[in-house]
Amino acid sequence: MRLLIYEWSCSGGMQSETARVILNKMPLAGFLREGRLMIESLAWDASKNMSIDVTVMVDETLAPEDAPQLPKDSTIQSVSCGCDIELLLEIAPHFDHIIFIAPETQGVLMHALQEIEDAGFEDRLTNCPIPFVSAASDKHTTCTILAAAGIQTPPGYPVPAGGELPADCDLPAVLKPRMSAGCDGLRIIYRHTDFIAPETDSRLEQLASGMHGSCCCLCASDSIIPLLPCEQLFTSESPLTYLGCKPAPSAFYSRMQTLALRSIEALNNATNSRARGWVGVDMILGSHDDGRDDQVLEINPRFTTSYVGLSRGQQDGLLGPLLNHIRGNRNFIASWNEEACEFSFVPQ
Numbered sequence: 001m002r003l004l005i006y007e008w009s010c011s012g013g014m015q016s017e018t019a020r021v022i023l024n025k026m027p028l029a030g031f032l033r034e035g036r037l038m039i040e041s042l043a044w045d046a047s048k049n050m051s052i053d054v055t056v057m058v059d060e061t062l063a064p065e066d067a068p069q070l071p072k073d074s075t076i077q078s079v080s081c082g083c084d085i086e087l088l089l090e091i092a093p094h095f096d097h098i099i100f101i102a103p104e105t106q107g108v109l110m111h112a113l114q115e116i117e118d119a120g121f122e123d124r125l126t127n128c129p130i131p132f133v134s135a136a137s138d139k140h141t142t143c144t145i146l147a148a149a150g151i152q153t154p155p156g157y158p159v160p161a162g163g164e165l166p167a168d169c170d171l172p173a174v175l176k177p178r179m180s181a182g183c184d185g186l187r188i189i190y191r192h193t194d195f196i197a198p199e200t201d202s203r204l205e206q207l208a209s210g211m212h213g214s215c216c217c218l219c220a221s222d223s224i225i226p227l228l229p230c231e232q233l234f235t236s237e238s239p240l241t242y243l244g245c246k247p248a249p250s251a252f253y254s255r256m257q258t259l260a261l262r263s264i265e266a267l268n269n270a271t272n273s274r275a276r277g278w279v280g281v282d283m284i285l286g287s288h289d290d291g292r293d294d295q296v297l298e299i300n301p302r303f304t305t306s307y308v309g310l311s312r313g314q315q316d317g318l319l320g321p322l323l324n325h326i327r328g329n330r331n332f333i334a335s336w337n338e339e340a341c342e343f344s345f346v347p348q
Contacts, residue, residue, distance in 0.1 A: 002095045003095060008102035010032070012087075018106055046071075048317055056074050057084065092124060113130060128279065132268070136279075136299040173189045209286075211284065212233075214282050229248040245343055263296050282298050
């Protein structure tokens, strides 16, 4: 099986005009750190599987300390400045599957996937289809769809670029771009004086209390496999910064997996499509054991850094199970090494 891996920050995406706009507001280091971890984890998983011949696209302008450290049996496809998508489309016919990783920020993920699909390589992508990605990439649209399906989300409002704080909103609240990844551009509004008109279309939602959790799933046209639920770790002060994750308390497993399955199916039904590949569902777990106050925050239609920790919890990694599931083959998830799943890094 021939596999091509592209990750936006390490594979040349940083050289685009859109990237320059993004990096004017957010630090390069965060994107590179998380992107490098994901691409390394996938490549090392591939090296454990003799049936996978992996090629990784790597930006030739990366400094040695920023470039991913890959197994010796990985093939590196050097990417010259500004030619990442053009090159991907050129070499795509030589691969059975393409793992494409990019942030939803400013439509980066959706626009690139559209180019790949328009070029006729949709069947090689391990990513979700465009209708699903379009809905999941927009945080307000996602919450509207979930609420209509009876899934609790924090009460919220759309706030246009340059808009004002809604007069009837309850504080504290969270203001975040409608299209973003992780904590990009997220701000907590404790007082009216904390509010600054957003530069891009945003969502303002009530700050939810409880445990920050995530349940990632392997998705295919006919089934969804929920993985080990995790607790997400963040800095305690604004601006929030993602620090990693660890297995959630076992008492939460059933609630979190059920909520993830319901949420993905709700987007499947609303978009008349089927999620494919790696999908993460972020949520807040409330204080009631029956889950009545649990809330879903967003759905990530792409690989997330949770893969880094979760893959370590499986002896042979998770790349094989992911590709087997997409191909409709029999799948097996071994017992989890929960201690190995804990993943954290120190923000710079």
